[in-house]
Amino acid sequence: MPSRNALPALLSLSLGYFSLGTISLAVVGLNGPIGDDLHVQPASVGILVTVFALTFAVCAPTAPILLRRWNRKRVLLVGIGLLTVGAALGALAPNYGFLTVTRVLAAMGAAVFGPGASAAGALIVPAERRQRALATVFGGMTAAAVLGVPLASFLGGSLGWRPALLGVAALSAIAFVTVFVFVPEIPAGEPPTLRAYRGALGTPATVATVSTTLLFMAAQFTVYGIAGAYLKDRFDASSGLISVTLLAFGVIGVAGNATAPRIAERLGGDRTVGLAVIGLAAGFALLLVAPHSHAGLVFFAFWAFFSQLYQAPQQARLVELVPLQPGLILALNAAALYLGMSLGSFIGSSLLPGVGAGPIPAAALGVLVLAALAHVLSVRQASAAASAEQPATPVHIS
Template sequence: MQRAVTKSPVRDHKGPLLALAFTFFTVGVASLSVVGLGRWVSHDLHILPSQTGLLVTAFALIYAVAALLVQSLFGHWPRHRLLVTGLTVMSLGLLMSAGAASFAPLMIARAVTAIGAAMVGPVVTATGSLLVPPKQQGQALATVFGGFTIASVLGAPLASVLAPSIGWRGVFVALAGVGLLAAALIIRVLPPIAPGQRVTVSTYRQVLTIRGVRSTLLVTLLQIAALFTVYAVAGSYLSGRFGSSAQWISATLLGFGLGGVLGNALSNVTVMRFGSHKTLLFTLLASAVLVALLLIAPNLPWMGLTVFFLWSAFANMFQAPQQARLIGLHPAGRGLMLALNASILYLGISLGSWLGSGLLPRLGAAHLAWPALLLLVLAALVSYHGRPPHRPVIPALR
């Protein structure tokens, strides 16, 4: 019988946490690399560039739905099995992507990839929080989420660099290999972890009645939607708003990713010093100030780079304490809470991408930041008024 690691931390949790971070990295590059492959896919399959954008939107929507269904169908599985199965399915989807001969099979392959990724993402963060004592959960979540943050830096640029030499199909094959390597690391490094519980529709309804859950999830939705309203159309936005050349756009996107790494690294420090509630509110207000700056800043490429760097830093400072807040609302159902957060996160990506691509032609680059600013102000208001109680009342879940 396997020993469950739930009450006390493992003696050396650094290795397992890094393995989980690498696993989350594979999920990130599997989802974001298609952005860097868009023009090669479009040219090879003879499809419009806008159709390649649908590959991102479809992935996000399927991930959002699958993250909830996985908890219902497989939430009771041992975490090793769930992670390895998800990584295997994700790698299969990437191999199917490499072999797609037209747009329709590629969409199906991306759906398979998204389902596999949804089996991994929420479980990775929940597992990381189980490896350490409660006081270290924020640091553990920041470490694990750091893998996804690094993927946001390297995913699209790395795919774009590799595509000319090995082709976009070769990139998908390479990513499948990375996914299988992550599965091997999980088998090798991760200690036995207690499985979660099977989740029913009734369970979801009861969890959503816990005070603070709905408002916290709404804040996640608004925050990420605001970010992707601009980021999803970053190339066109930077060119139109700041006159950025192709080189400046590449530098700005790299700066955006590096800002995310910095923000993720600083999140635990700020939470330890100021508490999660103040940290979350501060990141939202700081992001709102930076988005307002996008509306009035001089038309200079370096200004766009600076604002994107800082906005990404504060946006990624938000993620770890937000996940820790959700776990605190219902510690016994951390897997379910993080699955809900992941689902809402990807719904926010879809919403923001849809808003950005739809509003840019209508509002123009000069005014696109207005919807993002509105979303952030709403997020700050909901976060301020929806502060969870010190001892949340948790109904008995059947």
């Protein structure tokens, strides 16, 4: 597809990512209503994020192998179809166990669609526009934090969590239609195999880069994965104020995602990812010293910019590392992303009942230090590999 005609397709993929992000994170804002209706503790509702993330992490690397003979558009439609059905069934769940099963089904669809959408976005534009294309596609995930999660929280408080999930399922169905209409047929490319996975993981800097994603997301979701309960306990925020705070968080996150390509063009992908790690660390440090009042909510929203500054540059770095298998390496990165979400949500949910909200950002900082170390290692390995590939300059002896 010529680049000038790519925008409708990119926006369709972004809408699909918006549905994916809202479905995966809606329980963050619906924690209270779901817990009250199904008679479970807030920490148990938080585990639904973990269930979704773990399922995604397992299925994302295997889906490209199982569906390797299908063209990319068919894969996208199957993924978003499963996502839609899972969300709709979740709204009808009679108990916590059934709701958990529907989260597994939705996560399977997300694991098929998410990496496929990123790979499609990277393939339908020229290489020089890849950063912006990936930012557009993944912008749907960021927008889910702006509108999806706060809107789900608002609808859950006013209409109930079931209508909220049904609304999200309807939105996912709309995304299915737009992907069908606007996304072109994209050849499957080189079929991924287990050997291809081994080759990708053997590429210098790949493991360290994917590990950075896992640890970065784990640090973020140690706090964000329990956002509703955290804000209520730490800042005595009401349900309405929690919705407003999550909305502000999302708006600032959209700004981070939107400016990421320009910052990356100026600083380079390596330094942009490093800036995101440093900014996130500063945000967690501010939360530790924030006043125990509504004013402290400003500190919670601060780090949203850096949480979303990370994604597009890191995805572009991975495509550059493994250019022949973009879908495969982005599937691995997506698996790491959701595994990090799962790990972080588990850490936060486990700590909250015992230590309260106050010390949780300190735990997140500890995980983020590991992410920083992994990033430094990835930069050094990539630099060493690039230097080794450069031909030696011949020495002329006169």
